[in-house]
Amino acid sequence: MPMTPARRPNRGPRAAAENRAALIAAARIAFSTEGYGAPLNGIARAAGVGQGSLYRHFPDRESLALAVFEENVSGLEVLAARPEVTLDELLTVMSEQLAALIPTLMVPSPPDPRVEAMTARVAGLLAPKVRAAADAGLIRPDVTITEMILALGMVASVLPTAPRQDRPALAEQAWALLRRGLRA
Structure with a gap:
């Protein structure tokens, strides 16, 4: 069973750049392995952030x-x-x-x-x-x-x-x- 990264504690706005970079890195992997339709919630999970963070950075x-x-x-x-x-x-x-x-x-x-x-x-x-x-x-x-x-x-x-x-x-x-x- 694949391990999912543990969710990081919420550090608020000071973590925004780090969260954005983690989301892009996770999306790169998900899109290349699962295609464009890769589940966004899986990308957020792989990045170690919640869906709210995902949608704050990327509305779609x-x-x-x-x-x-x-x-x-x-x-x-x-x-x-x-x-x-x-x-x-x-x-x-x-x-x-x-x-x-x-x-x-x-x-x-x-x-x-x-x-x-x-x-x-x-x-x-x-x-x-x-x-x-x-x-x-x-x-x-x-x-x-x-x-x-x-x-x-x-x-x-x-x-x-x-x-x-x-x-x-x-x-x-x-x-x-x-x-x-x-x-x-």
Whole structure:
């Protein structure tokens, strides 16, 4: 029988940041293992907080999923800021994230401005790496950021129907195919 973490004593508002971080970490695990429909009460329990804390930080499932993606994008921005990191290395990390979390955040209709803002951030962190790869002759010089975002979407679209354990290999196969088309 799996052990559930003991509930921590209520420390009031001073624990807010810690509780939020614990909820995001628990959601990342739950979404990657159980999918987007993972029970929110289970996420709260795994984080060691009550449902009230969960809903104070994240009023709905989408907000929690967006927080997980926000953390991913922030990590990608840190990685992309390192000059030695190549486009291929960045795409590998993105593929790993997609494989672990798809289909956590379904494409909303109508488009969610929060998702659009994160997409713009991803485009911004990819832009210098795409230029550097084109300047080095590693990809065609006419490859645009819009095409790279489209390629990410294409990789993401093949993952939801695959069994979770097959997603990393499938993501790598999709990128291998796309890379051949992007090469100079």
